[in-house]
Amino acid sequence: MTSETYDTDPRPSRMSNRFRALWTQENVITIIVSAIVAIAVVLPLITLVVSSFLVLDDLGFSTEWSFGNYVTIVTDPIIPKAFLNTLIICSGCTVLATFLGVSLAWTNARTNCPGRTWLEPFNLIPFFLSPFIGAIAWHNMGEPKTGLLNNFFRDIFGIEGHVINIDNIWGVIWVTGIFFAPLVYLFVVGSLRRMDPSLEDSARTTGAGLFRTTMTVTLPLVMPGILSGAIIVFVTSAGEFGVPFKLSAPYGWETLTTQIFTKAVGDDANHYLGATMAMALGAITVFLIWIQRRYIAPRSFETVTGKGFRPNVLDLGSWKWVAFGYNILFILVAVILPIISLLIVSLHPVWQGTIMLDKITGINYVKTLFFWREESIDAATNGIFNSLFLAFVGASISMVLALVVSYMIHRTKGFGSWLLDFLCVVPIGFPGIVLAMGVLVTYIQTPIYATLWILLLGYITRFFPYGQRNIASILLSISEELDQSSRMAGATWVTTMRRITIPLLKPGIFAGWILLFVIFVRELSISIMLYTDGTETLAVGVYYLTNYENEPLTAALSLAQTLLCLICMIAFRRLAGKEALSA
Amino acid sequence: MSSNNNIDATVRISGLDKHFGPETAVLDFNILIEQGEFVTLLGPSGCGKTTTLRCVAGLERPDGGDIFIGDQLVASYEQDVYLNPEDRNIGMVFQSYAVWPHMTVFDNVAYGLRVRRAGKSEIKKRTMRALELVGLDHLADRYATKLSGGQRQRVALARAIVYEPRVILFDEPLSNLDAKLREQMRDEIVRLQKEVGITSIFVTHDQSEALVMSDRVVVMDKAVIQQVGDPQDIYANPANAFVANFIGVTSLLKGRVIGHSNSIYDIELPSIIGGEPLRLRATGETGIGEESEVHVSLRPEDVTLNTDKPSDAENLNLLEGKVIDTVYLGSFLECRVDVKGHEINIQIDHFENLSRDQTVFLTFRAEHALCLAN
Numbered sequence: 001m002t003s004e005t006y007d008t009d010p011r012p013s014r015m016s017n018r019f020r021a022l023w024t025q026e027n028v029i030t031i032i033v034s035a036i037v038a039i040a041v042v043l044p045l046i047t048l049v050v051s052s053f054l055v056l057d058d059l060g061f062s063t064e065w066s067f068g069n070y071v072t073i074v075t076d077p078i079i080p081k082a083f084l085n086t087l088i089i090c091s092g093c094t095v096l097a098t099f100l101g102v103s104l105a106w107t108n109a110r111t112n113c114p115g116r117t118w119l120e121p122f123n124l125i126p127f128f129l130s131p132f133i134g135a136i137a138w139h140n141m142g143e144p145k146t147g148l149l150n151n152f153f154r155d156i157f158g159i160e161g162h163v164i165n166i167d168n169i170w171g172v173i174w175v176t177g178i179f180f181a182p183l184v185y186l187f188v189v190g191s192l193r194r195m196d197p198s199l200e201d202s203a204r205t206t207g208a209g210l211f212r213t214t215m216t217v218t219l220p221l222v223m224p225g226i227l228s229g230a231i232i233v234f235v236t237s238a239g240e241f242g243v244p245f246k247l248s249a250p251y252g253w254e255t256l257t258t259q260i261f262t263k264a265v266g267d268d269a270n271h272y273l274g275a276t277m278a279m280a281l282g283a284i285t286v287f288l289i290w291i292q293r294r295y296i297a298p299r300s301f302e303t304v305t306g307k308g309f310r311p312n313v314l315d316l317g318s319w320k321w322v323a324f325g326y327n328i329l330f331i332l333v334a335v336i337l338p339i340i341s342l343l344i345v346s347l348h349p350v351w352q353g354t355i356m357l358d359k360i361t362g363i364n365y366v367k368t369l370f371f372w373r374e375e376s377i378d379a380a381t382n383g384i385f386n387s388l389f390l391a392f393v394g395a396s397i398s399m400v401l402a403l404v405v406s407y408m409i410h411r412t413k414g415f416g417s418w419l420l421d422f423l424c425v426v427p428i429g430f431p432g433i434v435l436a437m438g439v440l441v442t443y444i445q446t447p448i449y450a451t452l453w454i455l456l457l458g459y460i461t462r463f464f465p466y467g468q469r470n471i472a473s474i475l476l477s478i479s480e481e482l483d484q485s486s487r488m489a490g491a492t493w494v495t496t497m498r499r500i501t502i503p504l505l506k507p508g509i510f511a512g513w514i515l516l517f518v519i520f521v522r523e524l525s526i527s528i529m530l531y532t533d534g535t536e537t538l539a540v541g542v543y544y545l546t547n548y549e550n551e552p553l554t555a556a557l558s559l560a561q562t563l564l565c566l567i568c569m570i571a572f573r574r575l576a577g578k579e580a581l582s583a
Numbered sequence: 584m585s586s587n588n589n590i591d592a593t594v595r596i597s598g599l600d601k602h603f604g605p606e607t608a609v610l611d612f613n614i615l616i617e618q619g620e621f622v623t624l625l626g627p628s629g630c631g632k633t634t635t636l637r638c639v640a641g642l643e644r645p646d647g648g649d650i651f652i653g654d655q656l657v658a659s660y661e662q663d664v665y666l667n668p669e670d671r672n673i674g675m676v677f678q679s680y681a682v683w684p685h686m687t688v689f690d691n692v693a694y695g696l697r698v699r700r701a702g703k704s705e706i707k708k709r710t711m712r713a714l715e716l717v718g719l720d721h722l723a724d725r726y727a728t729k730l731s732g733g734q735r736q737r738v739a740l741a742r743a744i745v746y747e748p749r750v751i752l753f754d755e756p757l758s759n760l761d762a763k764l765r766e767q768m769r770d771e772i773v774r775l776q777k778e779v780g781i782t783s784i785f786v787t788h789d790q791s792e793a794l795v796m797s798d799r800v801v802v803m804d805k806a807v808i809q810q811v812g813d814p815q816d817i818y819a820n821p822a823n824a825f826v827a828n829f830i831g832v833t834s835l836l837k838g839r840v841i842g843h844s845n846s847i848y849d850i851e852l853p854s855i856i857g858g859e860p861l862r863l864r865a866t867g868e869t870g871i872g873e874e875s876e877v878h879v880s881l882r883p884e885d886v887t888l889n890t891d892k893p894s895d896a897e898n899l900n901l902l903e904g905k906v907i908d909t910v911y912l913g914s915f916l917e918c919r920v921d922v923k924g925h926e927i928n929i930q931i932d933h934f935e936n937l938s939r940d941q942t943v944f945l946t947f948r949a950e951h952a953l954c955l956a957n
Contacts, residue, residue: 196679196681198677198678198679198681198754199681199683201640201642201668201675201677201681202675202677202681202739202742202743203683203694204641204642204667204668204669205640205641205642205668205669205671205673205674205675205743205752206669206674206675206694206695206698206742206743206746207669207672207695207698207699207746208669208694208698209667209669210667212698216694217683220683220685221683221684221685223685301684301685301728302684302728
């Protein structure tokens, strides 16, 4: 019918006019949104580059152009060491997290390890918690004199001195390793679980034994996933601030992130030198992310076929209890022990390393959480309110932006959508502390400096791509014909979005929102760079307490934050389904 | 590739059972497959054919019975014998091709030889020969991901035959290919099998594949063998209504035996729309008792359709019915006729002008109407 109208009527029909009007309308939106995203993403990075070539004179009043900062970061007595420490931590963390992630994914997906169905959500809990809190908890357990575990070993086995000392770079590797293991797990478990079993069966029937099949077929097929996970862990640990700040920096092992922080705040702040170090760190992470996206992700093998077969499950015999014990041990050190230690410490007025049942008190919770009470601590109160505000508003704005951007990239495909796609990848390559350094030098002379809005801007710029990826993956799985048939039925673009597209994306939007909410609630490395008195966040509150108050108060607020994250995780799993995180 | 006449490559399965939880996948499966024979396991999905094959391959552990390859016992529930797949010296081709995407075509095919620790020059020689056999020698250095579906299946085939296994197992290898390619690959597999002379077990749900390719067909349904025979035998003399219906097109009429002499049965079909019952004469196995409920199977090509009542039909069955519809299928016309509530399919190779509800007369010989006991 429609084609007849086209054929007989030389003028464009109303239908095609509307299409044409919409086409340009969508283009205009794309350009506007691209411009906003470009300013938010590119401006801080450009300012960062520019600032790195500005050298502050000795008095700290005037600047001049030169490569001086780059000379400084090479010749400085501390910075090259910090750089080396960062490399050691990243390498160690990557090895540990990859080993843990792959072995746990394999036992869960491919062996008859008992309880493998209910173990998985527990294995993923660290993904939702803050490594900074993990460091605080492990400090409480592994500090040589007052550590709970050391005391436990002294009491039970009568050991003199200490068994573990967590306060060094090995401690940083340990904590980051167990906290980033779920990243590798998520990259690997999906392809292990959904791999077409005949890929392995055909190696077996061809004459290869189980071991040979695993080494020549199974592992090579998941290797791109393992490498991707490993690179993401390397980059994430390079940008990690909280753990080295708590465990290694106070004891003489500075890292790039703790050095950037020192140069950004405090008495001898030098933003330009900070920007230069951020440049160095950013250059490494961007390069690695580029390698991952350019060379490794495309090499991922298509190992999933339509035929729904159960994956080959290896019978471990009595070794399955070893596998089970290994998995329980991981959950113990990554989740249960840290939470218990926080709880124990938080119930004491002061912490001296021994549990004193007669001294147990709730005063630390009163001081940190009961904001209406006289004795409440401002940094904690501010942290709670600011973080809830930032997480709520930040997640909401990010998801709206993510929705529009995803639609522009994957549906309208208008002018500039490739640029948008690129801009959404860029922030993922920069650690939060690097981007925050850029935001700091960009907006330091504008009114938003020293307000909550600069934090909000930093949060959204750095993390909205996660929401965007969440929506994009669902958008790509929804047939475009669903939108188109709504349009064919006579609905406008807005009606189609409201009635068809957004309802279909709803689970993804909510899941993405909660994911961002969690990230914002525990966010430390951007906040620490951009906060001032009054704009502390939850993690900054914890930082304040651990720096200027005592461990029990710190533990109380840490536990509150952990609980909030756990609740969000449960909500996330409810909404997004079990496999939502798998890469 | 030399033929494997010198090694014993029969496959003997006796009393094979396999359960998945409460479900019975295979029940009391028995067969002796001769050396060099091409046997097809045919049946609807979930009938147990793939499970049987996987038991032979060693990818499933039987819950009962024995499997011999040659004189080697490879699996026995009673004697607690179970050889791993890699120790059975078999080849297998999978439905999803299962060509390894991280290896080249050459490496895929050479895999079995490398596992068997063949020498370098021998690996090269035999791999290239296998690739020549399937016509892919020019693509040896290509990665498997760059191949089409048909080419991947050829790689899988070369990979399975390159080390000259005793038996080759096919698990619906053609069902992922499009119609044209499927026929081409089908002929190629048959040619290759005859050339190499290797004992083959082929699983499919496609009856035309089974009829064209096999020396013998095993029809399965609901975990149980329904019939074993050569293709002509299965088509012409189905053992029961399931086989008759599953192999080719047939009309199944429900009736009752009212008289018989030897293998000739007189059958009464109740009129579903009321009125006089229908009578016809059919042939079947001896021993179906009087008053038994039976199915009569009529192949569409065995029924003649007449627009006028034929005068010379004394020795033939004659049924009067009304045309339901006709479907044009290119080389012939398919016509559905309603005979007092029974539906009969007829294949007409000459063009007829038939209108809906037109009265027609169907004639067929007693030996073409198969009486099948329930």
